[in-house]
Amino acid sequence: MNxxxxxxxxIQRYLDRSLTDTEKASLEERLxxxxxxxxxxxxxxxxxxxxxxxxxxxxxxxxRALENSLPQxxxxxxGKQVWLVTYWKQATAIAASVALFAxxxxxxxxxxxxxxxxxxHFKAYPNVFEPITRGEANPSxxxxxxxxxxxxxxxxxxxxxxxxxxxxxxAGMLMLLGNCYLVLGNTAEARNQFIRLINDFDDLDxxxxxxxxxxxxxxxxxKTAQLIFQxxxxxxxxxxARARKLLNEIR
Amino acid sequence: xxxxxxxxxxxNDDPRGMSTVYETFRSEFVxxxxxxxxxxxxxxxxxxxxxxxxLYDNAKAGKLDALRSSLKTYLFGIGKNLVWxxxxxxxxxxxxxxxxxxxxxxxxxVDNQAAEEINxxxxxxxxxxxxxxxxxxxxxxxFGRKAMEEIAALMGYKNPETAKNQKYKCMERLRKMVFGxxxxxxxxxxxxxxx
Numbered sequence: 001m002n003x004x005x006x007x008x009x010x011i012q013r014y015l016d017r018s019l020t021d022t023e024k025a026s027l028e029e030r031l032x033x034x035x036x037x038x039x040x041x042x043x044x045x046x047x048x049x050x051x052x053x054x055x056x057x058x059x060x061x062x063x064r065a066l067e068n069s070l071p072q073x074x075x076x077x078x079g080k081q082v083w084l085v086t087y088w089k090q091a092t093a094i095a096a097s098v099a100l101f102a103x104x105x106x107x108x109x110x111x112x113x114x115x116x117x118x119x120x121h122f123k124a125y126p127n128v129f130e131p132i133t134r135g136e137a138n139p140s141x142x143x144x145x146x147x148x149x150x151x152x153x154x155x156x157x158x159x160x161x162x163x164x165x166x167x168x169x170x171a172g173m174l175m176l177l178g179n180c181y182l183v184l185g186n187t188a189e190a191r192n193q194f195i196r197l198i199n200d201f202d203d204l205d206x207x208x209x210x211x212x213x214x215x216x217x218x219x220x221x222x223k224t225a226q227l228i229f230q231x232x233x234x235x236x237x238x239x240x241a242r243a244r245k246l247l248n249e250i251r
Numbered sequence: 252x253x254x255x256x257x258x259x260x261x262x263n264d265d266p267r268g269m270s271t272v273y274e275t276f277r278s279e280f281v282x283x284x285x286x287x288x289x290x291x292x293x294x295x296x297x298x299x300x301x302x303x304x305x306l307y308d309n310a311k312a313g314k315l316d317a318l319r320s321s322l323k324t325y326l327f328g329i330g331k332n333l334v335w336x337x338x339x340x341x342x343x344x345x346x347x348x349x350x351x352x353x354x355x356x357x358x359x360x361v362d363n364q365a366a367e368e369i370n371x372x373x374x375x376x377x378x379x380x381x382x383x384x385x386x387x388x389x390x391x392x393x394f395g396r397k398a399m400e401e402i403a404a405l406m407g408y409k410n411p412e413t414a415k416n417q418k419y420k421c422m423e424r425l426r427k428m429v430f431g432x433x434x435x436x437x438x439x440x441x442x443x444x445x446x
Contacts, residue, residue: 005419047425048393049357050374055394056304056353057375059269063300066270073281073292129266171267202252203260203267 004040011041015048058131065126071242112249114225118218121246124179125207129172146176154180171201178211187215206232206239213243217250226250254322261310264395268310273303276326283327288334294346298337301352302329308356311396377428385421392418 010027013019019027031038112120130146139147145160158180161173178193194212198205213228229250232243252271260268277299284295306326309315318325333352354371378386384406391397391405399411399418408414 004423005416008419008422009415043426043430044422046370047374047422047429050371050429051378051389051393051425052308053354053357053371054375054378055390056308056357057350059307060300060304060349060353062266063269063273063303066273067296067300070274070277073278073296128270201267203271 007037007040008044011044014041015045062128062131066128069123069126071239071245074241114217114220114222114250117246117249118214120249121242122182122214122218124183125175125211127176129170129176145173149176149180154183158184169196169200171197171204174201175204175207175211178208178215182211182215182218187219190215210239210243213246222250254318257322258310258315258318261307262313264311269303269307272306272322272326276323280327280330284330284334287331288337291346297347297349298330298333298352301333301349301356302326304349304353305329305356311394313396374425374429377425380428381421381425384417385424388414388418389421389425 010019010023014024014027031041127146127150130142132143132147132150136143141160142164145157145164148154148157148160158177161177161180164170165173165177174193174197178190178197181187181190181193191212194208194215197208198212209228209232213225213232216222216225216228226247229243229247233240233247257268257272261272262268280299280302281292281295284290284298285292288295288298303326306315306322306329315322315325320328336352336355337347357371378389381389388402388406391402392399397405399414402418403409403411403414406414408417
């Protein structure tokens with residue numbers, strides 16, 4: 001064995017805590033007395049941390065993309081309020097608020113069609129499923145599919161996801177394919193993907209229901225959309241607040 | 252989904268694991284940090300993202316396999332540690348990105364001497380420039396924590412020993428890119444191919 005390879009192997013096993021007591025004592029002694037070996041050890045340790053950091057950074061970017069797709073976190077409700085206005089001022093303020101709300105609601109109700117509501121609430125689900133490394137010489141079909149989705153080339157992404165899903169069904173791909181079809185205006189195909197996702201997998205149910213509801217809204221089927229958003233609004237998931245908001249706008 | 256199922260999804264690198272955990276505890280965690288740290292929503296979200304990343308890394312390392320508390324308690328425990336870390340800095344008034352906490356987490360078990368010189372950004376950048384098969388192989392080993400037998404099977408090497416030799420060459424190549432010198436010249440590092 002190459003002597004350096006042997007030493008690196010020892011260092012690696014030392015870091016993995018898999019050396020025997022004798023091997024460990026011997027290596028620690030050598031690290032005290034051999035500066036070259038000590039440098040090799042320190043550098044090796046740093047390189048491993050750097051490799052791990054690279055992956056954690058990629059995961060962090062995925063989390064940030066996910067965060068951007070989620071509704072704002074609602075402020076905490078305060079348990080006790082100190083009212084400084086007198087009763088009649090409160091009553092006037094409440095009455096004014098109610099009137100303003102009613103006017104705003106009527107105006108909104110007159111102008112917002114289901115399609116407009118859809119447009120106001122639809123945001124394509126981010127690719128949190130597959131990190132994309134740019135500039136690969138020979139990207140796989142899979143990489144091309146996710147890259148096309150991220151680039152907003154939904155026609156290409158849909159075609160590639162369909163081919164890939166024929167080979168193996170994956171929850172993330174179904175979610176993104178459904179989103180592709182929503183963007184492309186094919187609501188029936190979009191729904192097929194979300195329903196497959198809800199039926200065949202357990203983990204993206206709330207997200208799939210949200211987009212399923214939006215697909216009905218886009219078609220103008222407000223009643224079905226309402227039923228789905230009602231179900232979502234009763235869940236404890238972060239989509240419930242979003243669904244409640246949309247339900248208020250539909251009513 | 253149970254905590255064990257979520258941990259297994261994370262360990263298997265199934266992205267549903269991390270996103271489900273993220274969405275489940277997000278609102279409660281962010282409100283809790285905002286109260287504890289008296290900070291804004293943006294700052295609290297950076298705490299949260301760093302905590303999720305640390306939980307993720309620990310799950311990958313198998314540290315959650317025999318978890319006695321709930322996943323939620325564990326996650327909030329990480330958050331509490333990060334708050335203590337923040338108290339020790341002089342930047343209490345400004346928003347600090349999640350990268351700060353993640354780097355501190357990686358420094359934790361590093362030899363002090365190395366920690367002073369470490370530059371994770373440079374190493375991470377060099378690693379991403381490394382090309383294949385080195386990028387994949389080192390990723391499987393150091394991040395995926397896969398055994399050489401598994402890596403040999405995944406990457407089509409003759410046996411684990413060949414994969415190990417290849418890993419050595421890749422690490423030497425990365426070492427050269429980062430530190431500029433090799434301790435020896437085992438073979439011509441370019442291109443790195445199977446023996």
